[in-house]
Amino acid sequence: MREVSAVARATGRTVGLVPTMGAFHRGHVELMTAAGRQSDVLVTTIFVNPLQFGPDEDYDRYPRQLEADAEVAAGCGVDYLFCPAVAEMYPAGAADVLVKAGHLGDLLCGARRPGHFNGVATVVVKLLNIVAADAAFFGCKDYQQLLIIRNVADALDMNVEIHDFETVRDSDGLALSSRNLYLTDEERARALNIYKALCLASDIIIGGERDAEIVRRKAREVVEHEHGVDVEYFVICSALTLRELAHVRGSILIACAARVGATRLIDNVRMSVE
Amino acid sequence: MREVSAVARATGRTVGLVPTMGAFHRGHVELMTAAGRQSDVLVTTIFVNPLQFGPDEDYDRYPRQLEADAEVAAGCGVDYLFCPAVAEMYPAGAADVLVKAGHLGDLLCGARRPGHFNGVATVVVKLLNIVAADAAFFGCKDYQQLLIIRNVADALDMNVEIHDFETVRDSDGLALSSRNLYLTDEERARALNIYKALCLASDIIIGGERDAEIVRRKAREVVEHEHGVDVEYFVICSALTLRELAHVRGSILIACAARVGATRLIDNVRMSVE
Numbered sequence: 001m002r003e004v005s006a007v008a009r010a011t012g013r014t015v016g017l018v019p020t021m022g023a024f025h026r027g028h029v030e031l032m033t034a035a036g037r038q039s040d041v042l043v044t045t046i047f048v049n050p051l052q053f054g055p056d057e058d059y060d061r062y063p064r065q066l067e068a069d070a071e072v073a074a075g076c077g078v079d080y081l082f083c084p085a086v087a088e089m090y091p092a093g094a095a096d097v098l099v100k101a102g103h104l105g106d107l108l109c110g111a112r113r114p115g116h117f118n119g120v121a122t123v124v125v126k127l128l129n130i131v132a133a134d135a136a137f138f139g140c141k142d143y144q145q146l147l148i149i150r151n152v153a154d155a156l157d158m159n160v161e162i163h164d165f166e167t168v169r170d171s172d173g174l175a176l177s178s179r180n181l182y183l184t185d186e187e188r189a190r191a192l193n194i195y196k197a198l199c200l201a202s203d204i205i206i207g208g209e210r211d212a213e214i215v216r217r218k219a220r221e222v223v224e225h226e227h228g229v230d231v232e233y234f235v236i237c238s239a240l241t242l243r244e245l246a247h248v249r250g251s252i253l254i255a256c257a258a259r260v261g262a263t264r265l266i267d268n269v270r271m272s273v274e
Numbered sequence: 275m276r277e278v279s280a281v282a283r284a285t286g287r288t289v290g291l292v293p294t295m296g297a298f299h300r301g302h303v304e305l306m307t308a309a310g311r312q313s314d315v316l317v318t319t320i321f322v323n324p325l326q327f328g329p330d331e332d333y334d335r336y337p338r339q340l341e342a343d344a345e346v347a348a349g350c351g352v353d354y355l356f357c358p359a360v361a362e363m364y365p366a367g368a369a370d371v372l373v374k375a376g377h378l379g380d381l382l383c384g385a386r387r388p389g390h391f392n393g394v395a396t397v398v399v400k401l402l403n404i405v406a407a408d409a410a411f412f413g414c415k416d417y418q419q420l421l422i423i424r425n426v427a428d429a430l431d432m433n434v435e436i437h438d439f440e441t442v443r444d445s446d447g448l449a450l451s452s453r454n455l456y457l458t459d460e461e462r463a464r465a466l467n468i469y470k471a472l473c474l475a476s477d478i479i480i481g482g483e484r485d486a487e488i489v490r491r492k493a494r495e496v497v498e499h500e501h502g503v504d505v506e507y508f509v510i511c512s513a514l515t516l517r518e519l520a521h522v523r524g525s526i527l528i529a530c531a532a533r534v535g536a537t538r539l540i541d542n543v544r545m546s547v548e
Contacts, residue, residue, distance in 0.1 A: 009283070095394070096377055097429035102370035121371070122430075129431040155371035156396075157403040159276065228341065 001082050004041070005132035013040035017133035019124055022046035023031045023063035024072045026137055027168035029230075034165055035137040036077035043131050044073050046083045051095050052119030063181050082131065088128065099125050102155070107242045108144050109257060109266065112232055115182045120145055128153070128160055135161040139168070141175050143253060143268050144242060146205035167267070169195070175267045182263040190228050191260045197222040198269045201236065201254045205273060210248045212236040223258060232257040239270050248258070248273050275356050278315070279406035289316035289405035293398055296320035296357075297337035297452035298346045301413055301442035306350035308439055309411040317405050318347050319356045321476040325369050326393030337455050356405065363400065373399050375422045376429070378476050381516045382418050383531060383540065386506055394419055395426045402427070402434055409435040413442070416450050417527060417542045418516060441541070443469070449541045456537040464502050465534045471496040472543045475528045476508065479547060484522045486510040497532060506538070513544050 008015050016039025018032050021028060036042045053059035066083060074211050074268060098118050101110070105117030139144045150162045168176045173195040174188065183191060201219035209215050220234040237244045239253040255268040282289050290313025290411045292306050310316045320343060327333035340357060347355050372392050375384070379391030402410060412420045424436045447460065447469040459466060475493035483489050494508040511518045513527040529542035 010286075012284075087377070092429075095429070097426050098374040098376070099430070100372040100374055124428075126431045129433060132433060134330075152371050155366075155369070155400075156373070157400045159403060265290060 001043070001080070001130050002132065004043075004080055005194060008041045009132065014134040015132060017044045017128065017131045017136040018042070018044045018078075019136065019138075020044060020046055021048045021062065021178065022069045023065055024069045024181070025168075025176045025178060026143065027176035029072060029076055030163045030168050031137055031139055032076035032078055033071065033091070035135075035149075035163070038137075038163070039135060040219040041079050042077060043080045043082055043133070045084075045127050047084055047089065047123065047127070049089075049119060049123040050086060051090070051122055053118050054116065057113075058179070058182075061182075063178055068240065074135050078244065082127075084130075087241045090124070093210045095119075095122055098122050099152060099156070101152060102142075103240055104144070104148045104220055105170055108233060108235065108237075108255060110144070117148050118146070120237065121148060124149050125152065125156065125158070128158060133160055135163055137165060138165045138265050139165050140270070141167040141177065141267065143239075143255065144272070147240075147242065163231050173199070176266075177262055177265065179265060183260065187228070187261045189264075190226050193223050193226045193229055193267055194258055194265060196269045197234065198254050198256060198267060202269050202271055205248050205252075205271065210273075215248060219254075223256065228260060232259065275317070275354070275404050275408065278317075278354055282315045282477070283406065288408040289313060289406060290316045291402065291405045291410040292316070292318045292352075293410065293412075294318060294320055295322045295336065295452065297339055297342045297455065298343045298455070299438060299442075299450045299452060301415065301450040302344060303350055304442050305411055305413055305439045306347065306352055306363055309409075309437070310351035312437070313410075315344075315353050316351060316413050317354045317356055317407070319358075319401050319405070320350045320524060321358055321363065321397065321401070323365070323393060323397040324360060326390050328387055328390065331387075332456075335456075338451055339482055349422075356401075358404075363397070363435070369393075369396055372396050373426060373430070378422045378425055378516055380526050382507060382509065382529060384418070386531065389417070389424050395422060398423050399426065399430065400431070402432060407434055411437045411439060413439050414544070415441040415451065415541065417513075417529065417544070421514075421516065425503055447473070447538075451539065453537055453539065457534065461502070461535045461537065464500050465499050465532075465537075465539055467500045467503055468530050468539060468541045471508065472528050472530060472541060476543050476545055479522050479526075479545065484547075486519045489522060493528075497530065502534060504533040506533065508532075 018035050018037045048062050099121040101117035101121040110117050197219045201215050204215045223229050234256045239251040253270050257266045288307045292309050344442050373393040373395040375391035384391050471493045475489050478489045497503050508530045513525040531540045
């Protein structure tokens with residue numbers, strides 16, 4: 001991988017990186033396709049990173065489908081698919097040296113998944129270094145992750161541009177996620193309420209309401225009204241700091257995490273409010 | 275700084291980095307001179323890193339002598355002297371994103387200076403990234419620091435070679451350190467006992483003793499016998515893992531930290547024992 005990047009660099013070509021955990025869906029396809037247009041050499045990594053999973057989470061059952069993914073990647077113009085083994089990434093076993101994601105890593109999903117974002121930050125720094133990427137591309141569904149990676153790259157003075165890409169949805173609005181594979185048809189139908197609630201919150205704000213608590217309560221009702229959607233958080237916060245807002249104003253993020261059956265899903269919408 | 279490195283890289287030249295806190299002595303001179311021989315472009319950084327000082331340590335009074343240092347660096351063939359301000363390195367004030375040095379950072383000096391090596395690891399990663407160094411050069415007086423940086427660079431897959439350089443001593447054996455400037459003549463005379471004790475330990479081992487505790491006790495007596503040398507630690511440990519040894523064997527480190535008056539000094543010798 002280093003050799004590929006060294007050659008690209010020596011010949012003046014830019015290297016783009018799309019770090020993934022595989023199990024590609026249309027969100028990955030669109031992200032890789034867009035990244036390919038902005039990179040001379042496009043590298044996609046597939047690595048289900050044990051460091052970012054908690055002990056009771058879905059590391060073991062996370063979908064792994066390397067052959068199918070390789071075909072998809074080839075169809076998206078990916079030049080190199082880099083799929084290291086866990087023992088290559090963490091030769092000493094557990095990671096000892098860590099990148100701490102900082103305070104942004106303690107909010108929202110970080111509050112429910114302790115250490116998760118340290119695991120994300122550590123593996124992304126490693127992959128950026130291995131690939132020697134000039135640019136890396138992330139989807140906005142994992143908006144907190146995007147913000148943290150941007151912050152880490154900036155704080156550690158990494159010479160890389162972090163690009164974001166809009167969340168890709170099914171025609172009925174469900175945000176695409178590899179974890180949607182876990183859902184039964186019935187759960188999938190219930191999961192739609194997450195995005196519905198986010199859109200309702202957005203509509204209420206567009207309608208003129210600026211009291212975040214009122215917006216939040218009304219919208220959250222939509223998710224919770226449906227049996228079997230267990231809301232972890234539903235927040236209206238600054239899209240820059242992730243701090244919850246009392247008054248809706250500026251660049252905001254409406255974000256929700258919820259469990260549908262055994263599956264934890266997240267989604268968000270962002271908007272700019274005068 | 276990034277532009278300098280980009281130009282060097284584009285023209286196929288290697289960039290070497292000597293990260294320092296300034297207050298140059300002959301140790302720095304020899305280190306920079308050696309680094310210059312191995313680098314097409316040599317960058318020395320001077321940055322007294324607040325992140326690696328504890329609240330009761332000597333951050334405020336650490337010697338700062340930029341003009342004199344600049345002259346010394348020029349005489350050593352340093353191409354660029356990079357001296358960022360604290361506000362440039364940590365624009366948000368305190369560092370939020372951190373590189374955790376791992377278990378090696380909790381031993382020896384790390385046990386007495388909590389957070390010290392996280393501060394070192396974080397600033398060195400930042401400097402390596404800013405300078406885009408192909409190689410970095412460190413003195414062996416701060417052997418634990420060297421080991422930690424090598425481990426961090428490896429764990430985070432940084433594309434950099436870490437070179438070490440033997441400790442430079444005054445003719446009477448005192449390891450050169452910017453903190454020697456703090457010593458009165460009388461303290462300096464007492465400080466000599468640190469190296470004397472390290473050499474005695476080495477001699478006892480060469481003489482055949484393999485019981486680390488016996489070696490340690492005999493040698494430590496030399497340091498403690500002199501009034502006003504307050505030993506923080508005197509250890510015989512693996513030079514690879516820094517774990518203390520019961521039986522002296524393999525690649526070993528004999529290391530001492532001690533206070534002479536208000537000044538904390540460290541020194542070490544390494545040897546290979548069959």
